[in-house]
Amino acid sequence: MSERPQPLIVGAGPAGIRAAQALVAAGLRPLVVDEAPACGGQIYRQRLVPDGRSSRDLYGSEAVKAEALHRDFAALAGRLDYWPQSLLWNLRDGRADIMAEGTSRQVAYDGLVLATGATDRILPIPGWTLPGVFTLGGAQIALKSQGCAIGNRIVFLGSGPLLYLVAWQHMKAGVAVAAVLDTAPFSAKFNLLRGLPLFPEIVLRGMRMTAELRLAGVALHYGVGDVRILGEERVEGIAWGAAGSERRLPCDGIGYGLALRSETQLADLAGCRFAFNARDRAFLPERDAAGRTSMPGVYLAGDGAGIAGADAAERAGELAALALLEDRGLPHDAARAQVLEAELARIGHFREVLESAFPFPPHWATAVADETMLCRCEEVRAGEVRRAVAGFGVHELNRLKAVSRVGMGRCQGRICGAAAAELLAHETGRDLAAVGRLRSQAPVKPIPLTLALDAHREAAE
Amino acid sequence: MPLLHRIARKDHRPIGFVLDGAPCEGREGDTLLTAILAQRERLRASDFSGEPRAGFCQMGACQDCWVALENGERLRACSTALVAGMRIVTGQRRAA
């Protein structure tokens, strides 16, 4: 068995760490690669250097979980291979191209666990490319891992649990939060009550955060629409509401996000079949309850497979590893797998509740003005997309990309892809599921051209 | 006015670097993005219209924070640690 190449895990967040731990426990020696300099993933991201703040300061109520993950991963040292600061940029013919320290290496693997996580979901609004506007995740990373505030007077805008969490974290850190602008109506929050029997502590924590924000004098506005970010060279304020009832607030930093979107490029390159997921409003790689994809030997875990949060990611990582062991005919704990599946199902129900409490803004595609920048890489405006749709009779996303350059830029549609799909669906009067999804291409993130050419030559030889 | 305001690591070891020809100081533990935006309010000009940009996601997704070294090497500012002596240039459009 020692002849077989090692299993490969992409991502050292909660999902990747728990997957690695389970494989090591079964006597395998996985290779774990992650772009980040240290383990932890998004939520439990570590600082580059200690900065006098405790893990309680950084991770709040989740400090115990963060510490446990960091510690458990460190304890695996010597029994796995871990390549931090390594970008997996291509998958082909059972091999992975991994860039680290300025060079690219090809690695053969036997068993692939994709635990690639998620990033903020965005719908473009006027002014969103101005300096001082960051994603909610970006604002949180500045605060937690760099110890910086994105402004002296910050507005947080959007929807999703992160909206209130990130605002609250800033308030606690002593940063002035000018307002929280929630795109969902206040009535949507009553849906959270349905989550009480499932996860009372999470619901109550959320309510407490909102109450503390209010007590601290932070203005909370609900049902916020028609948002415009003001400023010429940088953010100077924010306006919302229809003409006549417009509201304005000066601010010098904005955190914006509408929940999260899964990072699925590698699953695409691995050849996994995708299906439309109505809840996430996105195409996601198909998987069974344990994380098996349509490709034998390829497993998915964590938010990269569909948004479910950090606690789910830990369980999904372990479960995917157990599936890998089972598929290899190795001893695996079937009873444990059942427990994990049941827990994941419960979190899945809770996710439905959160979706109704933090709904996706329904009218963005109708309302987005022609001048609004849709694709910040290629600088394509909404009006250009509308004209491309009308002029070329486009009704599929990759075709739209070809004629309008939307999603063709360096981010590969990570930022604009969701919005482009929403707009295309609206303009053509089709379902979101019917406009398709952007095909992923290697390299999944920019790498030096010379490296790509070297790797290509190597493969050809 | 800088875009970012430090609330931690204020007294960490200073790290000297050069930004568009001018000597600057960051702090140990800074990414390039932090080091630059703690001094300035922009990181780069957008590729086509040259409008000001200063990153967006800070997690390696949006690719809107690429800067260059004087030797031409391109770096993603949000995921690159500041190293003493780096000579960074911003404001360049994509090389033709």
Ligand SMILES: Cc1cc2nc3c(=O)[nH]c(=O)nc-3n(C[C@H](O)[C@H](O)[C@H](O)COP(=O)(O)OP(=O)(O)OC[C@H]3O[C@@H](n4cnc5c(N)ncnc54)[C@H](O)[C@@H]3O)c2cc1C
């Ligand atoms: C800023 C932010 C804050 C969040 N806060 C919370 C929270 O408070 N509570 C909560 O429940 N959820 C939160 N989430 C949701 C979060 O996605 C999950 O809870 C959790 O981090 C998911 O774990 P994961 O292991 O699936 O992925 P992640 O933690 O995202 O880890 C994925 C890892 O994969 C690596 N990776 C991805 N692609 C590649 C590649 N091609 N090559 C190399 N490495 C790669 C990334 O560098 C990353 O470290 C947050 C998300 C973000 C973006």
Ligand code: FES
């Ligand atoms: S700020 Fe988005 S990639 Fe650096």
